Amino acid sequence: MATHKAKANPTKAFFVRMLTRDISLDDCILDLVDNSIDAAWKLSGARPTALQSDSSLKDYKIDITISEDTFSVSDNCGGISFDDAAKYAFTFGRRDEQARGDYSVGVYGIGMKRAVFKLGRQIRISSTYRVDNYLQGFFVPIDVKRWLEAGDEAWDFEIEDVLPEDEPGVSILVTDLLDEVKEKFSDPTYERRLRRMLARDYMIPLMRGLQINVNSEPVSGWKLELRQNENFAPMRTKYEDERVNVEIVAGMGSPPPDDREPDEEKGLDISGWYVLCNGRIVLAADTTALTGWGASLPRWHKQYSGFVGVVFFSSENPELLPMTTTKRSVDVSSRVYQRALARMHEPARAWINYTNARKQNIETVKELEKQVVTKEVSEVIPRAELKVPEVARPATRERMANVNYSVPLNRMKALAAGFGNSRMSYREVGLESFDYAYQELADEDS
Amino acid sequence: MSSSQYIDFSVRQNKAIERVLLFDGLRRLMHYHKENNYVYVGLGSVWFIDFDMAHRELGIETMISIESDEVLFRRAQFNKPYRTIEVMHGKSHDVLPELIKSRDDILSRPWVVWLDYDEVLNETKLDELSALVSSLPGNSFLLTTFCAAGHRYARPSERIDRFQELFGDAFPVERFKAAKDLKDEPKMMAALGDAVIGYLKAKSVEIARPGGFIPAFNLQYQDGTPMATTGGVLPDVDFVDAVRDEVNKADWLCLAKRPIITPPLTAKEVASLRSLLPNPSLLSRNDVRELGFDLMEDQIASFVEHYLRYPSFVQAVR
Ligand SMILES: Nc1ncnc2c1ncn2[C@@H]1O[C@H](COP(=O)(O)OP(=O)(O)O)[C@@H](O)[C@H]1O
Numbered sequence: 001m002a003t004h005k006a007k008a009n010p011t012k013a014f015f016v017r018m019l020t021r022d023i024s025l026d027d028c029i030l031d032l033v034d035n036s037i038d039a040a041w042k043l044s045g046a047r048p049t050a051l052q053s054d055s056s057l058k059d060y061k062i063d064i065t066i067s068e069d070t071f072s073v074s075d076n077c078g079g080i081s082f083d084d085a086a087k088y089a090f091t092f093g094r095r096d097e098q099a100r101g102d103y104s105v106g107v108y109g110i111g112m113k114r115a116v117f118k119l120g121r122q123i124r125i126s127s128t129y130r131v132d133n134y135l136q137g138f139f140v141p142i143d144v145k146r147w148l149e150a151g152d153e154a155w156d157f158e159i160e161d162v163l164p165e166d167e168p169g170v171s172i173l174v175t176d177l178l179d180e181v182k183e184k185f186s187d188p189t190y191e192r193r194l195r196r197m198l199a200r201d202y203m204i205p206l207m208r209g210l211q212i213n214v215n216s217e218p219v220s221g222w223k224l225e226l227r228q229n230e231n232f233a234p235m236r237t238k239y240e241d242e243r244v245n246v247e248i249v250a251g252m253g254s255p256p257p258d259d260r261e262p263d264e265e266k267g268l269d270i271s272g273w274y275v276l277c278n279g280r281i282v283l284a285a286d287t288t289a290l291t292g293w294g295a296s297l298p299r300w301h302k303q304y305s306g307f308v309g310v311v312f313f314s315s316e317n318p319e320l321l322p323m324t325t326t327k328r329s330v331d332v333s334s335r336v337y338q339r340a341l342a343r344m345h346e347p348a349r350a351w352i353n354y355t356n357a358r359k360q361n362i363e364t365v366k367e368l369e370k371q372v373v374t375k376e377v378s379e380v381i382p383r384a385e386l387k388v389p390e391v392a393r394p395a396t397r398e399r400m401a402n403v404n405y406s407v408p409l410n411r412m413k414a415l416a417a418g419f420g421n422s423r424m425s426y427r428e429v430g431l432e433s434f435d436y437a438y439q440e441l442a443d444e445d446s
Numbered sequence: 447m448s449s450s451q452y453i454d455f456s457v458r459q460n461k462a463i464e465r466v467l468l469f470d471g472l473r474r475l476m477h478y479h480k481e482n483n484y485v486y487v488g489l490g491s492v493w494f495i496d497f498d499m500a501h502r503e504l505g506i507e508t509m510i511s512i513e514s515d516e517v518l519f520r521r522a523q524f525n526k527p528y529r530t531i532e533v534m535h536g537k538s539h540d541v542l543p544e545l546i547k548s549r550d551d552i553l554s555r556p557w558v559v560w561l562d563y564d565e566v567l568n569e570t571k572l573d574e575l576s577a578l579v580s581s582l583p584g585n586s587f588l589l590t591t592f593c594a595a596g597h598r599y600a601r602p603s604e605r606i607d608r609f610q611e612l613f614g615d616a617f618p619v620e621r622f623k624a625a626k627d628l629k630d631e632p633k634m635m636a637a638l639g640d641a642v643i644g645y646l647k648a649k650s651v652e653i654a655r656p657g658g659f660i661p662a663f664n665l666q667y668q669d670g671t672p673m674a675t676t677g678g679v680l681p682d683v684d685f686v687d688a689v690r691d692e693v694n695k696a697d698w699l700c701l702a703k704r705p706i707i708t709p710p711l712t713a714k715e716v717a718s719l720r721s722l723l724p725n726p727s728l729l730s731r732n733d734v735r736e737l738g739f740d741l742m743e744d745q746i747a748s749f750v751e752h753y754l755r756y757p758s759f760v761q762a763v764r
Pocket residue numbers: 031035036039075077078079080084088089090094105106107108109110111112113169170
């Protein structure tokens with residue numbers, strides 16, 4: 001019998017059109033920033049292995065610019081060497097012989113290529129790198145349309161010489177942006193959203209001194225803070241699991257909410273779990289089954305708001321980390337992650353129980369929740385368990401009346417301001433105004 | 447909507463200048479579609495000044511004015527200057543969606559909607575604007591005027607929070623890093639104008655409106671209280687390039703960089719200032735003193751910029 005062969009070569013179109021479908025524009029931009037940060041950790045010698053705050057990345061800077069017709073990102077984090085460019089950096093997928101074991105987040109060797117294809121059709125990737133004591137430069141121009149037209153035999157990109165910049169680093173410029181990218185970049189809120197996303201997802205490198213600018217405006221890192229006093233204390237533990245370091249911190253980010261109406265919720269709720277892999281947030285404020293809510297724990301309910309937990313995975317070999325290829329979620333099939341999940345449940349349970357008990361005696365717990373000091377997660381003192389107070393049920397048999405009514409939002413806000421605090425919850429405004437009217441009209445003592 | 451009760455129109459010179467700029471801008475953009483039979487929707491109060499201009503200067507016939515106050519509604523019906531003005535009773539955020547739902551006769555035509563509030567923006571008004579971004583017919587114009595005085599929104603310590611609550615990421619927080627920035631009135635006016643522009647733009651992107659929203663109007667003025675007028679075009683896809691080119695021209699004056707802050711001037715002062723204009727060099731305070739009176743530098747600059755639009759009504763004797 002004659003053997004025939006079925007053609008299985010990849011096509012360029014697969015990489016340009018298909019691979020870019022499953023990832024959002026935001027995550028592509030983050031992929032480029034990840035590369036810069038990987039390079040910064042490497043060059044600085046510092047490692048993203050612990051929640052800590054210092055200045056080990058203070059010399060590194062990433063500048064992002066977005067406008068309706070161009071995108072660029074440039075860094076001073078060491079650059080790509082000519083050899084690496086020729087052998088690995090532009091390959092679709094990591095070659096086995098490429099060095100690993102560097103506490104990076106890059107694993108699959110696809111991020112940069114996928115990102116630039118997602119953005120536009122004219123690409124220029126330049127690098128300045130150090131050879132002994134002097135700097136050299138090159139750039140790789142990619143004209144996507146022409147590259148596609150050249151057929152599926154010719155995959156290589158040209159590397160051209162260019163004068164080096166002042167500092168070693170990579171600079172990526174994309175023009176001829178895709179229509180949907182143009183549209184996004186034309187929205188003035190996008191730039192601020194991007195800054196906020198960077199502030200959160202790169203909280204760790206920013207905490208350690210890295211500078212990121214978007215259109216020349218610096219991104220200031222998010223501060224994740226937990227509250228404590230004599231009644232409350234966050235937990236913090238650390239362990240190693242199959243060459244992955246795991247650190248878990250959890251506690252009260254803010255007091256649980258009073259009964260707030262859904263439309264009262266201000267801005268974004270920071271409650272939930274934050275999962276980090278080698279210093280990069282892959283899941284933020286998560287309250288889904290990915291972190292156990294609605295799976296082994298009850299479904300998330302706004303009653304639980306205020307709970308904040310951080311799980312920090314780090315490893316020399318990023319392949320061992322429980323993150324997906326888009327770095328936007330956890331890989332729940334990872335055994336390391338499953339075992340961490342079991343431990344994450346303990347503080348979550350304690351919090352659930354506390355917020356249940358709390359409902360019975362709101363007035364007392366409000367006192368207990370007062371006079372807290374806030375601590376950044378990096379400063380939390382190790383402690384095996386989350387500490388919350390025991391709450392006893394108050395002894396009253398007085399019959400109560402419940403009140404529920406609607407008023408125009410404007411008038412609600414004006415009255416809150418009139419009471420001296422425009423951030424009062426609707427409920428508090430209701431109670432205050434009842435007390436106010438009661439004193440005027442019904443109080444026997446007056 | 448109830449400005450008629452407390453404002454003496456005769457001295458709102460900067461409002462008058464703003465109106466002239468606005469209608470010049472509208473005329474320029476509307477000339478691309480001469481055949482279009484526009485509909486004007488506004489809050490005409492009992493004065494109908496903008497309606498008068500819409501009819502005289504833009505040739506619009508179908509006009510709708512919305513008035514919520516019972517008494518003013520009756521007075522508006524009495525005062526409406528043209529037969530083709532229809533006065534509707536209610537709040538604009540209730541009346542407009544009804545109109546859009548029920549009036550097939552005007553939905554096939556582009557609208558010019560100018561919601562000229564004298565009040566601060568709030569959630570209800572932004573909802574109203576955002577509903578218009580998604581529902582107005584193609585090639586419509588959407589404009590709004592609102593109070594841009596920071597203190598009318600919240601006390602200083604809560605002001606930025608309030609703006610972020612109201613506008614979300616459309617508010618340019620990064621411009622307000624220092625406490626003194628809050629007190630910078632022109633800065634605040636500009637930021638609020640930009641916030642509304644950003645809000646409308648973001649809405650159009652969010653709903654993927656074909657043709658999108660193109661900012662075309664962003665003016666601030668002050669006759670006492672700081673005010674801002676912002677808006678733009680909701681063009682059909684084939685009108686986008688023309689609008690972009692027009693508003694990017696150097697002589698497009700409706701995306702202004704400085705607020706309009708001319709002082710109220712007597713007819714005699716206006717006449718003597720005009721006698722020095724046009725002038726290739728800027729008028730200085732000394733030049734004005736030489737004329738025999740005095741004005742602040744920024745007032746002079748604003749007058750020089752707008753002297754041809756400065757209204758020539760006579761100051762009423764009280
Ligand atoms: N900003 C940068 N600085 C230094 N090296 C970079 C930079 N961007 C990309 N590289 C190099 O290019 C390679 C390929 O990047 P990428 O396609 O994102 O895959 P991965 O990050 O998974 O390796 C990286 O491994 C790195 O060696």
